[in-house]
Amino acid sequence: MLEKDGSVANEKGFTVPTGVSAFDAASWNGIAIDSTCGGYGTCKKCRIQVTTGDVEPSKLDYRAFSESEIKAGWRLACLVRAAKDVTLDVPPLTTRPKAATVGVGRQVILRPAVQKRYVELEEPTLHDQRTDIVRLFDAIDDIEATVSLAAIRNLPKVLRSSYFKVTAVFVDQELIDIEAGDTTDLRYGIAYDLGTTTVVATLLDLNTGTPVAVKSMLNKQQPFGADVITRISATMMDATALDRLRGFAQQTLAELSAEVCEEAGVDPLNVYEVALAGNATMTQLALGIDPEPLGVAPFIMVSASFPDVQASELGINVHPRAKAVIMPSLGAYVGGDIVAGALASGMDRDKRLRLFIDVGTNCEIILGDGDKILATAAPAGPAFEAASIKCGVRAASGAIETIKVVDGDLEIGTIENTKAIGLCGSGLVDACACLVQLGLLDHSGRFVTAEAAAIAAPKVAHRLVEREGERVFVLTWGGAEGDLNDCVFLTQRDVRELQFAKAAIATGWALLLEEFGVAESEVQQVLLAGSFGSYLSPASAVKIGLVPMLPVMRIVSAGNVAGEGAKMVLLSAQERNGAMALLDSIDYIELSDRSDFNDKFVERLSFPA
Amino acid sequence: MLEKDGSVANEKGFTVPTGVSAFDAASWNGIAIDSTCGGYGTCKKCRIQVTTGDVEPSKLDYRAFSESEIKAGWRLACLVRAAKDVTLDVPPLTTRPKAATVGVGRQVILRPAVQKRYVELEEPTLHDQRTDIVRLFDAIDDIEATVSLAAIRNLPKVLRSSYFKVTAVFVDQELIDIEAGDTTDLRYGIAYDLGTTTVVATLLDLNTGTPVAVKSMLNKQQPFGADVITRISATMMDATALDRLRGFAQQTLAELSAEVCEEAGVDPLNVYEVALAGNATMTQLALGIDPEPLGVAPFIMVSASFPDVQASELGINVHPRAKAVIMPSLGAYVGGDIVAGALASGMDRDKRLRLFIDVGTNCEIILGDGDKILATAAPAGPAFEAASIKCGVRAASGAIETIKVVDGDLEIGTIENTKAIGLCGSGLVDACACLVQLGLLDHSGRFVTAEAAAIAAPKVAHRLVEREGERVFVLTWGGAEGDLNDCVFLTQRDVRELQFAKAAIATGWALLLEEFGVAESEVQQVLLAGSFGSYLSPASAVKIGLVPMLPVMRIVSAGNVAGEGAKMVLLSAQERNGAMALLDSIDYIELSDRSDFNDKFVERLSFPA
Numbered sequence A, B: 001m002l003e004k005d006g007s008v009a010n011e012k013g014f015t016v017p018t019g020v021s022a023f024d025a026a027s028w029n030g031i032a033i034d035s036t037c038g039g040y041g042t043c044k045k046c047r048i049q050v051t052t053g054d055v056e057p058s059k060l061d062y063r064a065f066s067e068s069e070i071k072a073g074w075r076l077a078c079l080v081r082a083a084k085d086v087t088l089d090v091p092p093l094t095t096r097p098k099a100a101t102v103g104v105g106r107q108v109i110l111r112p113a114v115q116k117r118y119v120e121l122e123e124p125t126l127h128d129q130r131t132d133i134v135r136l137f138d139a140i141d142d143i144e145a146t147v148s149l150a151a152i153r154n155l156p157k158v159l160r161s162s163y164f165k166v167t168a169v170f171v172d173q174e175l176i177d178i179e180a181g182d183t184t185d186l187r188y189g190i191a192y193d194l195g196t197t198t199v200v201a202t203l204l205d206l207n208t209g210t211p212v213a214v215k216s217m218l219n220k221q222q223p224f225g226a227d228v229i230t231r232i233s234a235t236m237m238d239a240t241a242l243d244r245l246r247g248f249a250q251q252t253l254a255e256l257s258a259e260v261c262e263e264a265g266v267d268p269l270n271v272y273e274v275a276l277a278g279n280a281t282m283t284q285l286a287l288g289i290d291p292e293p294l295g296v297a298p299f300i301m302v303s304a305s306f307p308d309v310q311a312s313e314l315g316i317n318v319h320p321r322a323k324a325v326i327m328p329s330l331g332a333y334v335g336g337d338i339v340a341g342a343l344a345s346g347m348d349r350d351k352r353l354r355l356f357i358d359v360g361t362n363c364e365i366i367l368g369d370g371d372k373i374l375a376t377a378a379p380a381g382p383a384f385e386a387a388s389i390k391c392g393v394r395a396a397s398g399a400i401e402t403i404k405v406v407d408g409d410l411e412i413g414t415i416e417n418t419k420a421i422g423l424c425g426s427g428l429v430d431a432c433a434c435l436v437q438l439g440l441l442d443h444s445g446r447f448v449t450a451e452a453a454a455i456a457a458p459k460v461a462h463r464l465v466e467r468e469g470e471r472v473f474v475l476t477w478g479g480a481e482g483d484l485n486d487c488v489f490l491t492q493r494d495v496r497e498l499q500f501a502k503a504a505i506a507t508g509w510a511l512l513l514e515e516f517g518v519a520e521s522e523v524q525q526v527l528l529a530g531s532f533g534s535y536l537s538p539a540s541a542v543k544i545g546l547v548p549m550l551p552v553m554r555i556v557s558a559g560n561v562a563g564e565g566a567k568m569v570l571l572s573a574q575e576r577n578g579a580m581a582l583l584d585s586i587d588y589i590e591l592s593d594r595s596d597f598n599d600k601f602v603e604r605l606s607f608p609a
Helices: A022-028 A059-064 A067-071 A132-138 A155-161 A228-237 A241-264 A280-286 A336-344 A425-438 A450-456 A492-516 A530-535 A538-544 A561-571 A573-585 A597-605 B022-028 B059-064 B067-071 B132-138 B155-161 B228-237 B241-264 B280-287 B336-344 B425-438 B450-456 B492-516 B530-535 B538-544 B561-571 B573-585 B597-605
Strands: A002-005 A008-011 A047-052 A074-076 A087-090 A099-102 A106-109 A114-120 A165-171 A174-180 A188-194 A198-205 A210-218 A271-278 A323-326 A354-358 A362-368 A373-379 A399-406 A409-414 A464-467 A470-476 A488-491 A525-529 A555-559 A586-588 B002-005 B008-011 B047-052 B074-076 B087-090 B099-102 B106-109 B114-120 B165-171 B174-180 B188-194 B198-205 B210-218 B271-278 B323-326 B354-358 B362-368 B373-379 B399-406 B409-414 B464-467 B470-476 B488-491 B525-529 B555-559 B586-588
Touching: A059 A074, A067 A074, A099 A561, A106 A561, A132 A155, A155 A174, A165 A271, A188 A241, A188 A280, A188 A336, A188 A561, A198 A241, A198 A561, A210 A241, A228 A241, A228 A280, A241 A271, A241 A280, A271 A280, A271 A336, A271 A561, A280 A336, A323 A561, A336 A354, A336 A362, A336 A373, A336 A561, A336 A573, A354 A492, A354 A530, A362 A492, A373 A492, A399 A425, A399 A470, A409 A470, A425 A470, A425 A488, A425 A492, A425 A530, A425 A538, A470 A492, A488 A492, A492 A597, A525 A530, A525 A538, A525 A561, A530 A555, A538 A555, A555 A561, A561 A573, A573 A586, B059 B074, B067 B074, B099 B561, B106 B561, B132 B155, B155 B174, B165 B271, B188 B241, B188 B280, B188 B336, B188 B561, B198 B241, B198 B561, B210 B241, B228 B241, B228 B280, B241 B271, B241 B280, B271 B280, B271 B336, B271 B561, B280 B336, B323 B561, B336 B354, B336 B362, B336 B373, B336 B561, B336 B573, B354 B492, B354 B530, B362 B492, B373 B492, B399 B425, B399 B470, B409 B470, B425 B470, B425 B488, B425 B492, B425 B530, B425 B538, B470 B492, B488 B492, B492 B597, B525 B530, B525 B538, B525 B561, B530 B555, B538 B555, B555 B561, B561 B573, B573 B586
Parallel strands: A002 A087, A188 A271, A271 A323, A354 A525, A373 A586, A525 A555, B002 B087, B188 B271, B271 B323, B354 B525, B373 B586, B525 B555
Antiparallel strands: A002 A008, A047 A074, A047 A087, A099 A106, A114 A165, A165 A174, A188 A198, A198 A210, A354 A362, A362 A373, A399 A409, A464 A470, A470 A488, B002 B008, B047 B074, B047 B087, B099 B106, B114 B165, B165 B174, B188 B198, B198 B210, B354 B362, B362 B373, B399 B409, B464 B470, B470 B488
16 A cells, blocks of 8 residues: 655555455554545545556445546545455545544544434425435435334434434444434443453443543342352352343443443433443353353353344343444353453554463463464463462452562552551462562472571561461561561462462463464563453563563553453444454464363473573 | 257246346246255255356355356356346256245245254364354355344253254344254244234245135224224324324234134244235334324325334234334335235236226225336225215125126125115125116216106116105115115215216326326226225226226236235245335326326216217
């Protein structure tokens, strides 16, 4: 593709998936093309010239260009979908497309599936007996519309009560409502991150691309168990559990929706699309689909994607015909939350070799360079949630969350800087990393002898004590130094728990690297995703071998990428299609039937030298 | 197209609409092509050879033919959709496609949109983790399936409880259910003729194409008025009327559905598609759409068609995801019943110049020769229902329904041969026709003088008497001859009523003939449709000028073609598409704004010479 900006011709070549428009291909690759409508063929500003190769003109091209311009190769970039190599000449930019920054530095061009068109129609006469719907669609020439019965039931009344001045509301091609007068400034969507523990809702203004309210709450399914397996088990024990779990998920979503709308002063009827990112179990439960085959071998999903769901089927009280985008899942344990995360992290576009790790009870791992993408799931167990750790607590006030080695001593930080009450996941990782660094844990994960400790780390060796018959390392004393009542400590068993968890993850990415045919050192970026990933110290992650041995600069926290991915699909139908395309572009690698899994796992149990 | 049957090559050429397969084009034109699946690419029997012209092979062609056969032009006829002229060579027939005779001698090739596929699937393993839906669809290679959430909610349970032996139920491409075991022999549909007065339901076995039960009842909307205008008025007076009218229509449909299923011993859950033929007002009311703009000038429909309606939206309790085909309407007064009638009468295929007349309060007229088709509506008023006739009664026991001239005298027949109690519509037409024939009515429609009557028709002249100050013609005496108590008679005003009604209709077809550029005598067939059309004497219709002056043989009763059309669309998706295509192929002519309407009307008031 040839970009002509001013006098200097700047040639760029790249390959895009079939069906991607030249307009999108250009913006993905940093070449801006004029547009005000965002790529719907309405503004007719995205003029480009095909200089070599053949691109059939579309119906709209004939409206935008003269016959001679068409012969000269002029086309609207948003309608050009090349199947073979073409060379395109892009005129200098005069305007900037609307865009929003979402996810891991992703620039998303605003083009929501939700569209509105305000029209003033001619009133019917005996000489113009077009049906109401044809009259409306004749005035909207850039959408090949479809329509459901429910959407047009009130059409006669709305047209006549508003003197034929109405706003048509579309989601993709489908007309979902006709509103009296001009309502084009009211266009919203809600993105949900449906976690097993926490559910987050973000209300987005689709006209500006900005979030206008965010709310979170605990998933009301909690009484059925903390993790997906206990919830699946519930449905196997009790025939009514599926309906109740579905009901609780839907109540959670409904309450959050009401809260974000209320906070932003937005009428729920102006929310026309929602997007849901959740793991496969949360997704099936919210949709009322029996999750049993997800929970038992061979771990089968009913479907990877759910293309045509209504928000009402999720119990969400927004516009009655609002659509729901359900993030597709790659496998029973690499769900829609991970696909959303991969989208938000640009795993399908970034040309660097990158490793995406969502750390949790079930850990999902993706390795890719934009062309080839591999994914797998690793059962890390509950260590990172500190559930099986002696002094483990949830990440709340008083939990030790950071530990650093400063001048041979430990600097310990708690959440909200209150008195330490226990150790949360990131604190556990830091603790082990520091003890390895100080030489108090050997590479096999054993506490060293008191003698060795005194030599290796004189300032902290006294914290390695005997308590109720086992050797423990005291992180904070109960009161004065030496007070073992209410002290927070690390046991040998705790260290083993962490080793098992990190070895499961490391085996996962090590096998993916092998499958990919690359070395650990070639990874250019490691993204730590999920809420746990955000708190994890990249340096500690390297020290314990949770991530490849790389310079710390290459290890970044990606934040709540699942929620970001859900936002992206609302802001851009093209990004939504990209999310669906990830199903084909990512290869899922099942680890549980690999003969070399156990060998690799044992190798990865120890801490790196 | 070249048909090769045995040794004799028989060349036929014809034009078909874009998108019609060679298989359908051939069967419409009397060339049989082998097929057992009915045109879905499954049986791979409909082999034809493209000898000139270019037809891209489809995905299924590659499964059906070798590379060299494809190069030689072999294709499956059901997948060939030519855009330009092609020559095809059709091998001799070895089997006969399933077909049913419906409508006016229409042979319908059985190809319901409702399809079932019984499959026995491999059970999943850790090495084969395909999702349930992919596993199912991989086993069905001839349908590019889509799926709704509701349809797959029970998929995991059904697959596992039936040991992965299931029957997939499709309507068109959409999977609507998965049933345990082999249920392919259970496949039903219900066709409704939703009349303003009477509603008829026919339960069809879609495997054989035969009706298995038929039931009718009065439309429960009757309390709101006998005709469409009074029902529309009700919705304008009372805000709750629309909901109530919708409810009554739906109750009528629901009760009939239950009755036909019970009579045939069919489980309503095995009814997967319904079809509804009704006028525009009945259709909009049943769908809950405000009919007001239909009832007042300029008479506007909300939409000509309703492409994606569920049977449940009509209140019909059959399969919860059964589809409903709503017959499209050409205009506010040429509704889905008439489009169904046009389909059943083959107005789009028969190459003869034919005139279709549905006689009633609102009379619909279609004129066409298969290539060009014109339609209009004529407000005939209530004369044919005998509502405004002095001795008029509904067509029930004791109504005079036939009158003939035999040897200069009248032969009068009543329904069920009981004592005459009045005159129904067909009796009124016969009465006027006989009196014109006998010379008792002159061509202007006036009773002749007693003197003229005595000369013209000595045997019946004495029936022309004075009664309560007006001259009437007595059809049947109350008791003995001359007894005017309880006699059934015809008044001068009755004759005028009929003249106005028949003139409205005759003006309609006369203007269509003019628009078409053909003379009355060129019409090769007149179809009298609707329940009234079935009872009308073709000879009398000619005599009073209700239909063109043609040999009586050319005038035929078409019967209840609306109901037949509804049946056809269930038996064949292709016929359904044909019904939708009628919207484009029929030109609606509005008569009310024609300047020459009144002149033509006055001309047509008199009886033909």
